[in-house]
Each structure stands twice: as structure tokens, then as C-alpha cells.
Amino acid sequence: MSIKFDYTDKVVLVTGSSSGIGEAIAKRMAxxxxxxxxxxxxxxxxxxxANECQQLSPKKLQPLQVIADITNDDDARRLIQSTIDMFGRLDLLINNAGYAQVTSIFDPKSLDTFDKVIRLDVRATINLTLMAVPYLEKTCGNIINISSICGTKPIIGFYGYCMAKASMDMFTRVIAMELGPKGIRxxxxxxxxxxxxxxxxxxxxTEQVSQQEEYxxxxxxxGMIGEPNDVADLVAYVGSNHAKFMTGSCLLIDGGALFSSLALATSS
Incomplete structure (x- = not known):
């Protein structure tokens, strides 16, 4: 039996959806x-x-566009309120926006970078989730946090990003327990x-990027490197009723890299 995902009439908010994985997720949902x-x-x-999503939409639905920096509390509040004002509901919050930068213990200035990473990858995610929960409770919606293999596998020179993603994974597990009784996965x-x-x-x-991707x-x-659509396909499953028995899970989609000698070029 083939599985068909149907998000008709569902309102999906994807942070960091103007490029990369977030863009691919938004397009798949459209x-x-x-x-x-x-x-x-x-x-x-x-x-x-937004224009590309509208063209992909079966009914040519026009997405809501919100220019926002979600590390700014006022912007985050405006993002949620604009969503409710436009659609009257929220079914799926996808916390995808993130920031990564080199943070080496040998760099005395790395604490400043660490603060920036944590502010977006952790604090902004928590803040937006807190604002979204009352609306998700009404729809028995769900939350998907886009984390990283780095939450499980340490990468030399990236203690900030690794710590942020580990925090996101634990946040996922804890609030899954708290929100489950409210019908939110x-x-x-x-x-x-x-x-x-x-x-x-x-x-x-450019040369370093090519070398790192080959590595x-x-x-x-x-023998693969992932594409944004690979993640988008998994999101489509996890956010659907086909995954209704799944909550509190941290799902690797890494081509087996967790068990490899994965590293980044900047760490050598």
C-alpha cells in the first residue's frame, strides 16, 4: 500500500524557510x-x-510572507500573531532556523559566538514554541525541530553548535512528555x-566546500551526501497522521555518518 501525505487545510509555519532545508520543507508542504x-x-x-511555493501548491495557495528575525522577541510574537490573523489556526510548527559558526576552546573570543548560536538555535526555538503551543493545542498539532547529527556526535571546533543541537534534542524529549496529554506531538x-x-x-x-562535500x-x-529534499520527505512523514504513534523521537537522517569518522574541514 502506497502512503499518500495530505496536508490540505493544514497551516504549516517553517522558520528559516527562505533557503536550504527550510526552503525544501516549505516547498514539499506546499x-x-x-x-x-x-x-x-x-x-x-x-x-x-513564497512565489515558488504558490506555483507548487495544487490550489495555487499564496503563502504568508513574514520578514522576521526570530531572535527578536517582538518579531517572534509578530510571526505567530500574523499566522493566526491570516489563517486562524496553526497545525505544524517546524523550528528549522539555525546558526552555526566555529567555536574552538582555543579561541578566547568563542564565547561571543557561542552566545549567538545559543540565542538562535536554542532560545529562539523555545520562545517561538511557547507562543505557538496554545494554538497547537486547539488543533492537536505537532512540532518538528530540525536538529543535527552534531547533537549526538562531537565535532572538533564546534562546541557551540554541538551543544545547541544537543539542547534542542533534550528540549524535544522533555516537552514531548509535557505536551503529549494535550494532543501535541x-x-x-x-x-x-x-x-x-x-x-x-x-x-x-568554494574549493573547501567541494572538498568537504566529497569527504x-x-x-x-x-556513499551519499544528503539533499534538502531528503529531509523534507522525512518531515512530511513525521508531521502526518502516519506517524501518530511517534513523539519524543530524535530521528537521524545522516547516511550512516554517526558511525563514521565525520569531521569538518575547519577542524583539521
């Missing part, structure tokens, strides 16, 4: 009939992704190496 909230800091990218998806702008964002040049591919037992 294809499946959902009403999408696209948000990010770049007006140009938010507008582009909470799960985490933990990608390994995925071909996005992540490596560029942490400072690698990630070879480090996988199945």
Missing part, C-alpha cells in the same frame, strides 16, 4: 496542499520562495551532511 508561512530575514529570498529530525549553504556560512571557500560523501557507508 506540494502536499498546506497553507504555508514563509519567514526569514531576507525579503528577496522570502518573496522568491513533538519530534526532532537530525540531519548529517546535507548540500546547503551551511559550509559557505561557516567560512569555507562527507565518502564518509557515508552508502
Amino acid at each position: 506540494e502536499l496542499g498546506a497553507m504555508i508561512v514563509i519567514t526569514g530575514r531576507s525579503k528577496e529570498n522570502v518573496h522568491r520562495v 513533538v519530534n526532532s529530525i537530525n540531519p548529517g551532511g546535507v548540500r546547503t549553504n551551511f559550509l559557505n556560512a561557516i567560512g569555507l571557500n 562527507l560523501r565518502r564518509s557515508s557507508p552508502i
